[in-house]
Amino acid sequence: xxxxxxxxxxxxxxxxxxxxxxxxxxxxxxxxxxxxxxxxxxxxxxxxxxxxxxxxxxxxxxxxxxxxxxxxxxxxxxxxxxxxxxxxxxxxxxxxxxxxxxxxxxxxxxxxxxxxxxxxxxxxxxxxxxxxxxxxxxxxxxxxxxxxxxxxxxxxxxxxxxxxxxxxxxxxxxxxxxxxxxxxxxxxxxxxxxxxxxxxxxxxxxxxxxxxxxxxxxxxxxxxxxxxxxxxxxxxxxxxxxxxxxxxxxxxxxxxxxxxxxxxxxxxxxxxxxxxxxxxxxxxxxxxxxxxxxxxxxxxxxxxxxxxxxxxxxxxxxxxxxxxxxxxxxxxxxxxxxxxxxxxxxxxxxxxxxxxxxxxxxxxxxxxxxxxxxxxxxxxxxxxxxxxxxxxxxxxxxxxxxxxxxxxxxxxxxxxxxxxxxxxxxxxxxxxxxxxxxxxxxxxxxxxxxxxxxxxxxxxxxxxxxxxxxxxxxxxxxxxxxxxxxxxxxxxxxxxxxxxxxxxxxxxxxxxxxxxxxxxxxxxxxxxxxxxxxxxxxxxxxxxxxxxxxxxxxxxxxxxxxxxxxxxxxxxxxxxxxxxxxxxxxxxxxxxxxxxx
Numbered sequence: 073x074x075x076x077x078x079x080x081x082x083x084x085x086x087x088x089x090x091x092x093x094x095x096x097x098x099x100x101x102x103x104x105x106x107x108x109x110x111x112x113x114x115x116x117x118x119x120x121x122x123x124x125x126x127x128x129x130x131x132x133x134x135x136x137x138x139x140x141x142x143x144x145x146x147x148x149x150x151x152x153x154x155x156x157x158x159x160x161x162x163x164x165x166x167x168x169x170x171x172x173x174x175x176x177x178x179x180x181x182x183x184x185x186x187x188x189x190x191x192x193x194x195x196x197x198x199x200x201x202x203x204x205x206x207x208x209x210x211x212x213x214x215x216x217x218x219x220x221x222x223x224x225x226x227x228x229x230x231x232x233x234x235x236x237x238x239x240x241x242x243x244x245x246x247x248x249x250x251x252x253x254x255x256x257x258x259x260x261x262x263x264x265x266x267x268x269x270x271x272x273x274x275x276x277x278x279x280x281x282x283x284x285x286x287x288x289x290x291x292x293x294x295x296x297x298x299x300x301x302x303x304x305x306x307x308x309x310x311x312x313x314x315x316x317x318x319x320x321x322x323x324x325x326x327x328x329x330x331x332x333x334x335x336x337x338x339x340x341x342x343x344x345x346x347x348x349x350x351x352x353x354x355x356x357x358x359x360x361x362x363x364x365x366x367x368x369x370x371x372x373x374x375x376x377x378x379x380x381x382x383x384x385x386x387x388x389x390x391x392x393x394x395x396x397x398x399x400x401x402x403x404x405x406x407x408x409x410x411x412x413x414x415x416x417x418x419x420x421x422x423x424x425x426x427x428x429x430x431x432x433x434x435x436x437x438x439x440x441x442x443x444x445x446x447x448x449x450x451x452x453x454x455x456x457x458x459x460x461x462x463x464x465x466x467x468x469x470x471x472x473x474x475x476x477x478x479x480x481x482x483x484x485x486x487x488x489x490x491x492x493x494x495x496x497x498x499x500x501x502x503x504x505x506x507x508x509x510x511x512x513x514x515x516x517x518x519x520x521x522x523x524x525x526x527x528x529x530x531x532x533x534x535x536x537x538x539x540x541x542x543x544x545x546x547x548x549x550x551x552x553x554x555x556x557x558x559x560x561x562x563x564x565x566x567x568x569x570x571x572x573x574x575x576x577x578x579x580x581x582x583x584x585x586x587x588x589x590x591x592x593x594x595x596x597x598x599x600x601x602x603x604x605x606x607x608x609x610x611x612x613x614x615x616x617x618x619x620x621x622x623x624x625x626x627x628x629x630x631x632x633x634x635x636x637x638x639x640x641x642x643x644x645x646x647x648x649x650x651x652x653x654x655x656x657x658x659x660x661x662x663x664x665x666x667x668x669x
Contacts, residue, residue, distance in 0.1 A: 117156065135157055180653070191229055192424050230345055235351050236355060337478055378394060381440055414448035424454050489510040558668060591617065595656075598657075
């Protein structure tokens with residue numbers, strides 16, 4: 073059990089034994105002690121003052137005295153400052169922790185708990201390539217799944233491919249009109265980019281036709297409906313739903329081009345799925361549930377035959393669940409798919425990683441599933457994330473202003489190459505090693521920058537800033553790992569007889585040594601926090617803070633030429649565990665750390 077957990081457990085026991093007062097462990101607030109005060113962990117006392125009728129100082133003295141007396145192996149002292157109890161962790165506890173874990177590659181991760189979590193992410197449309205927004209979505213979803221796995225959960229990564237609908241037909245019509253029989257193979261273009269270009273062509277042609285109709289005297293609203301290319305796309309959708317052979321064949325062909333392109337991008341960015349669902353297979357799901365809901369009185373039918381649910385009592389509005397012609401809408405499909413996924417995997421939590429513009433949709437989905445009494449209902453959770461913008465503003469696919477994921481990855485690798493060469497430390501690398509290094513740094517910079525921000529917040533992505541080797545970036549953390557590995561390699565090359573290593577005994581720890589050990593020891597609780605908050609940013613911020621702490625120690629105190637053999641042994645083990653934790657934390661973000669840079 074980590075120190076924070078032990079501390080909360082100790083305070084719970086103290087409350088019972090000293091004050092005959094029960095307190096929920098979850099209500100005990102523990103923070104790291106501020107640098108200007110003596111101590112390592114701080115307990116906030118104000119929440120207990122009223123119920124215990126004690127002053128903060130009196131309460132702090134009693135609690136601190138109890139903890140030090142009953143846990144002398146854990147705490148060596150305490151002080152109280154303005155309602156805060158600051159506790160000093162015993163050096164012996166930290167050095168014992170280091171001896172136990174400095175070679176433990178699995179440190180921090182939990183044993184299997186027999187609980188299953190599903191994470192759905194990516195959810196691309198098959199009419200265009202993945203773009204920068206998809207990257208944040210993929211990185212968050214993949215990382216959240218890995219964080220749950222590290223906390224002992226059985227995780228299932230899923231994706232829903234939006235492979236049907238009017239947007240797909242737009243690309244198909246444009247290819248028929250402007251493609252002249254070309255294919256990705258004949259043009260040498262990646263399949264998803266190839267199809268995406270025709271979606272943009274549709275938008276350009278549609279806009280031109282609308283303007284021509286308006287110039288001829290037609291009202292704009294009518295012109296937008298009557299533009300020939302739009303009417304052709306709508307007819308193609310009707311033909312697709314009717315299963316017209318030539319339309320189905322073209323649809324399958326163009327989707328296959330896109331899937332091949334997606335697969336290449338997913339492989340490059342390190343995104344994978346245990347199961348991919350396709351909207352063309354799932355869009356009819358849920359229609360039976362609408363019939364059941366009508367019988368139960370969950371839904372109601374309007375005079376035109378359409379079916380609705382009234383959610384005004386929940387602060388929302390009326391929502392359609394089936395059109396008057398009997399066809400399903402998106403929410404109907406999602407209800408059916410939620411049931412289908414639950415029946416297939418029996419998960420207790422289903423996390424949907426979808427942008428914040430869909431907040432309303434997922435509130436409605438969960439409410440409908442709960443009202444229908446579906447077993448999957450309570451486990452539905454919308455992990456809402458903010459959009460990514462460029463310094464120049466928002467992106468628009470139909471206008472061709474979106475940053476393609478592939479292009480952005482290429483740019484990041486190019487920037488990493490430029491920055492690395494400017495540092496001038498790559499003389500000993502082969503061409504293939506350099507290529508792998510640039511790719512590792514570029515992807516590390518991209519993922520770290522997109523994950524370091526709380527998912528709920530919108531963000532602006534700046535490629536140059538993301539790869540600064542001295543900033544709050546992935547390359548800074550990667551460089552720290554490489555530095556540690558270099559230190560450890562050099563130590564291995566030293567003659568052992570010339571400088572024997574003594575055991576890391578419980579000698580007084582220096583301030584920077586202790587700060588780093590306290591930070592390392594809390595890694596398991598960081599993993600728990602990241603899981604509870606479903607936030608990879610918790611891991612990213614921790615990894616950066618850990619790297620900073622190690623660099624501060626390294627700048628102040630030598631490792632391999634320490635003042636004593638005991639200190640050398642201690643710092644080498646600190647370095648070993650720091651490298652293990654950095655590698656583990658970055659892996660949960662999908663980021664590789666190089667052995668040398």
